[in-house]
Amino acid sequence: MDLERSGDFLHASLDVATHVFVHSTPKFKTTTVRVMTSSPLDERASWRALVPAVLRRGTRALPSKAELARALESLYGASLGYDVVKMGEHQAVIWSLDIVNERFVRNRNGLCSAGLDLLRDVLLDPVLESGAFRKDYVEQERVNLVRFIEGLINDKVSYAAARMLQEMYRGEPYALYEWGTVESLAHVEPEELYASYRTWLATLPVDMYVVGELEPEAIVAELAGLLAAGRQAAPAAAGRTSPTPTSAVRSCVEEQVVSQSKLVIGCRVDMTAVDDDMFVALGLMNVLLGGGMHSRLFKQVREKESLAYYATSGLDRLKGCLVISCGISAENFEKARDISLRQLEIIAAGDFGDDELEMSRQTVLNRLRGIPDHPAALIDFLASYRAAGRHPTIAEIIERVTTVSRGELASAAQRVKPDTIYLMKGTASAS
Amino acid sequence: MTHPSLHNTVGEDVRFRLAAGSLPVILNPRPGFTRTFVVIGTNFGSVDQSFVDPLSGTCIEVPSGVAHFLEHRLFEDSEGDVSDRFTENGASSNARTGFTSTAYLFSCTSNLASNLELLLDFVQEPYFAPEGIAREQGIIEQEIRMYEDDPDWRIFFNLLNALYHVHPVRSDIAGTVDSIHRITPEILEACYRAFYHPSNMALAIAGAFDVEETLALVESNLARHARATGRPHVRPLHPEPDTVRSPEVSQSMVVSRPKIAIGFKEVATGGNGEDLERRDLLSHLAIDLALGRSSAHHEALYSEGLIDESFAASYTLEPGFGFSSISSDTNDPERLRRRVLDILRSVAEEGFSTDSFERLRRRCEGQYIRMFDALDSSAFAFLDSRFRGVSPFAALELLRGITLEEVEQRFREHFHPDRAAVSMVLPK
Numbered sequence: 001m002d003l004e005r006s007g008d009f010l011h012a013s014l015d016v017a018t019h020v021f022v023h024s025t026p027k028f029k030t031t032t033v034r035v036m037t038s039s040p041l042d043e044r045a046s047w048r049a050l051v052p053a054v055l056r057r058g059t060r061a062l063p064s065k066a067e068l069a070r071a072l073e074s075l076y077g078a079s080l081g082y083d084v085v086k087m088g089e090h091q092a093v094i095w096s097l098d099i100v101n102e103r104f105v106r107n108r109n110g111l112c113s114a115g116l117d118l119l120r121d122v123l124l125d126p127v128l129e130s131g132a133f134r135k136d137y138v139e140q141e142r143v144n145l146v147r148f149i150e151g152l153i154n155d156k157v158s159y160a161a162a163r164m165l166q167e168m169y170r171g172e173p174y175a176l177y178e179w180g181t182v183e184s185l186a187h188v189e190p191e192e193l194y195a196s197y198r199t200w201l202a203t204l205p206v207d208m209y210v211v212g213e214l215e216p217e218a219i220v221a222e223l224a225g226l227l228a229a230g231r232q233a234a235p236a237a238a239g240r241t242s243p244t245p246t247s248a249v250r251s252c253v254e255e256q257v258v259s260q261s262k263l264v265i266g267c268r269v270d271m272t273a274v275d276d277d278m279f280v281a282l283g284l285m286n287v288l289l290g291g292g293m294h295s296r297l298f299k300q301v302r303e304k305e306s307l308a309y310y311a312t313s314g315l316d317r318l319k320g321c322l323v324i325s326c327g328i329s330a331e332n333f334e335k336a337r338d339i340s341l342r343q344l345e346i347i348a349a350g351d352f353g354d355d356e357l358e359m360s361r362q363t364v365l366n367r368l369r370g371i372p373d374h375p376a377a378l379i380d381f382l383a384s385y386r387a388a389g390r391h392p393t394i395a396e397i398i399e400r401v402t403t404v405s406r407g408e409l410a411s412a413a414q415r416v417k418p419d420t421i422y423l424m425k426g427t428a429s430a431s
Numbered sequence: 432m433t434h435p436s437l438h439n440t441v442g443e444d445v446r447f448r449l450a451a452g453s454l455p456v457i458l459n460p461r462p463g464f465t466r467t468f469v470v471i472g473t474n475f476g477s478v479d480q481s482f483v484d485p486l487s488g489t490c491i492e493v494p495s496g497v498a499h500f501l502e503h504r505l506f507e508d509s510e511g512d513v514s515d516r517f518t519e520n521g522a523s524s525n526a527r528t529g530f531t532s533t534a535y536l537f538s539c540t541s542n543l544a545s546n547l548e549l550l551l552d553f554v555q556e557p558y559f560a561p562e563g564i565a566r567e568q569g570i571i572e573q574e575i576r577m578y579e580d581d582p583d584w585r586i587f588f589n590l591l592n593a594l595y596h597v598h599p600v601r602s603d604i605a606g607t608v609d610s611i612h613r614i615t616p617e618i619l620e621a622c623y624r625a626f627y628h629p630s631n632m633a634l635a636i637a638g639a640f641d642v643e644e645t646l647a648l649v650e651s652n653l654a655r656h657a658r659a660t661g662r663p664h665v666r667p668l669h670p671e672p673d674t675v676r677s678p679e680v681s682q683s684m685v686v687s688r689p690k691i692a693i694g695f696k697e698v699a700t701g702g703n704g705e706d707l708e709r710r711d712l713l714s715h716l717a718i719d720l721a722l723g724r725s726s727a728h729h730e731a732l733y734s735e736g737l738i739d740e741s742f743a744a745s746y747t748l749e750p751g752f753g754f755s756s757i758s759s760d761t762n763d764p765e766r767l768r769r770r771v772l773d774i775l776r777s778v779a780e781e782g783f784s785t786d787s788f789e790r791l792r793r794r795c796e797g798q799y800i801r802m803f804d805a806l807d808s809s810a811f812a813f814l815d816s817r818f819r820g821v822s823p824f825a826a827l828e829l830l831r832g833i834t835l836e837e838v839e840q841r842f843r844e845h846f847h848p849d850r851a852a853v854s855m856v857l858p859k
Contacts, residue, residue: 025463026463027461027463027464028804029441029442029800029801029803029804030801030804064730065724065729065730065733066724066725066726066727066729066730069723069724069725070725070790072794073725073790073791073793073794074790074793075797076793076794076796076797076798076800077793077794077795077796077797077798077801078797098801099797100797100800100801103442104440104441104442104800105793105796105797105800136734140733140734140736143736144736144739144740147687147688147739147760147762148739148740150687150688151686151687151688151741151760152687153685153686153687154582154583154686154687156580156581156685256685257684257685257859258580258685259576259577259579259580260573260576260577260579260580292518292523293512293514293515293518293524294514294515294518302570303512306566306569306570308573309570309573309574309576309577310577327573327577328573329573329576355519358519359515359518359519362518362519362520362521363518363521363523365521365540366521366522366523366538366539366540366541367523369465369466369540369541370465370466370538370540372465373464373465373466373638373806374805375804426580428579428580
């Protein structure tokens with residue numbers, strides 16, 4: 001098995017669509033494993049989110065949640081779970097296994113292998129009934145997922161952001177909630193779900209990441225056994241990032257009986273011909289705009305005008321979407337909106353201070369330099385760049401961040417155009 | 432001069448020192464790490480609403496939300512916002528207020544010396560300009576409104592309100608819109624005098640740093656500041672009955688389905704640090720054995736669709752107060768309440784198996800060890816254990832020696848039917 005450097009990891013290709021990335025270090029007490037698959041966002045998103053929930057209900061050897069939990073407890077409290085996230089126009093399912101390094105506990109050899117065996121059983125050897133997923137497990141998890149999707153409204157900040165995206169990207173895959181829709185979960189036959197799962201196992205591209213005190217060749221060999229043999233997977237397809245040109249900025253106001261209103265502004269970012277330098281400049285521009293207490297949004301909307309408790313911005317460089325979010329009082333909507341948009345114009349014109357530029361730069365550098373201290377951060381760093389077709393080391397990105405100029409930041413901001421303004425207007429009376 | 436390391440089995444080099452004869456400092460150098468995480472805390476939180484003012488010698492009462500307000504205000508000094516200076520120095524800073532402590536922290540990968548000086552300076556040099564206070568009231572009012580809309584925050588504080596008659600743990604940590612408007616510079620100064628002195632505080636440092644250099648910096652910084660004196664704060668006992676104030680409380684909010692939190696009031700809240708640590712550990716194990724993911728009861732409730740992954744069971748214990756909370760989203764809160772109370776009753780009679788106990792003990796050990804991977808959680812563990820008066824590794828040591836009988840006894844003591852309250856959030 002050939003291992004070559006890829007960013008700060010060693011990389012092995014098990015086949016054209018199955019990759020392993022290993023980072024060996026003695027500095028953690030935990031072995032951290034992530035198994036990621038991704039698919040384009042489409043109407044099957046909810047089924048792909050449902051399958052892990054059903055797999056988590058039990059394996060052939062441990063056919064219930066409680067038995068699976070007991071096995072994990074016996075492995076010194078190993079954690080085994082999954083998450084579903086949006087990565088550009090893709091939906092990624094990320095399995096995680098975190099297990100204590102056996103060096104710290106008594107009477108235990110082969111702890112990591114035992115954990116990987118359990119993960120393999122969960123992924124490949126689920127408990128079945130008549131050759132398909134158990135009917136009761138599928139139905140219970142279908143209901144749980146429906147309730148979970150309906151529960152988005154409980155978190156007003158996330159709900160407002162999701163509503164804004166639905167309006168802004170109406171008709172495009174990016175508008176879809178990464179966990180899917182309630183409608184697509186109306187009828188789920190266990191046989192159909194199982195058949196889909198078998199297809200996905202065989203055909204989806206998979207990336208596996210491991211961080212811990214390990215022998216790279218040995219761990220690659222173990223991870224090779226984590227997936228079904230003879231896969232016919234194709235490499236991941238890139239998502240579309242070309243923006244649909246828009247003319248006028250859209251507005252959308254919805255009322256909710258809440259105390260704090262939520263202002264969410266969606267902007268399209270032109271990602272055409274973005275080289276490595278501009279990719280980094282875009283990230284730094286977002287930090288200057290709304291990525292911390294030094295940022296323009298925090299200073300102008302919150303500190304100076306006391307209009308908001310929070311005022312931040314987030315940037316998805318895979319899709320080319322920048323989102324400004326503020327928690328405000330309804331009567332301050334227009335002022336908060338105008339001041340927020342003004343900050344973007346100011347940056348695009350290059351009218352920001354050297355001190356602001358340096359503080360943004362230091363914020364990003366501090367974050368980057370600290371990544372090697374967190375196993376999950378190391379993995380996230382490579383995975384998110386990889387999704388953009390890039391495989392840098394942390395040192396390379398640090399170098400680029402150090403040299404980003406005022407002009408490059410302004411150019412980055414010039415690629416950003418406001419598209420949709422969403423307001424969740426709070427109608428609860430002041431207490 | 433080297434400072435001996437605290438013995439532990441997680442492979443960490445942890446040392447203790449009383450800097451300038453007054454400030455407890457816990458140091459955890461880690462070769463191979465690039466970050467340094469620093470947190471300084473004071474033993475003063477949202478429950479401290481009445482205390483003796485050292486200046487006048489009289490007992491004063493302050494509005495709820497003062498500890499949190501003070502946390503916000505300390506971030507501004509005569510030159511402006513301190514967090515900006517941290518950012519210029521390449522550090523990220525933050526602060527948090529809890530029931531019994533307030534903590535100020537930063538993490539950095541460079542310029543440790545200037546960041547540490549900045550932290551120690553701003554915490555020791557309060558500046559309470561009136562115009563700053565008015566502005567802060569506006570910001571905190573927004574923060575309070577944000578929490579008002581959070582169903583998980585509301586269900587929890589409503590539960591505390593139902594459990595407690597008078598104890599200040601029932602007050603919202605940030606206070607209310609009304610209470611924060613009653614905060615004056617004089618009140619902030621009195622709180623600062625009473626609580627912000629080195630013997631009532633602690634400093635924890637974890638990550639990439641040199642022990643001797645860093646200690647020398649801390650000591651000379653302390654020496655440069657006016658020597659504030661005082662004794663570690665001892666919380667007064669509140670005339671809080673064993674009974675709950677109200678068995679049930681309910682609030683309507685914009686949520687997709689009902690939420691329920693069943694809580695029990697702890698009455699065994701006395702003893703020294705080691706007593707509390709032991710009781711805390713036993714209570715956590717007891718709850719996990721009864722209703723954790725590996726329990727038959729959890730599986731039953733889950734399969735019936737009465738609970739889902741939002742289910743959580745927690746336990747909190749401080750000198751003078753404690754409580755458990757068992758919560759979940761559920762379509763049938765009444766039925767879930769009955770089932771949980773039935774389960775708790777039957778567990779009190781049946782106890783637990785030795786196998787389950789040994790498994791949970793192992794899980795607890797592994798998760799405890801892994802907690803020390805992160806600089807942040809390690810530093811907070813050092814701080815919290817200092818305020819509790821135990822070694823940061825006390826729990827791990829106690830874990831080895833506790834017995835199943837002790838866990839079962841603790842379970843029966845805590846989950847008393849007369850001390851239960853239920854908090855619900857229902858869809859509008």
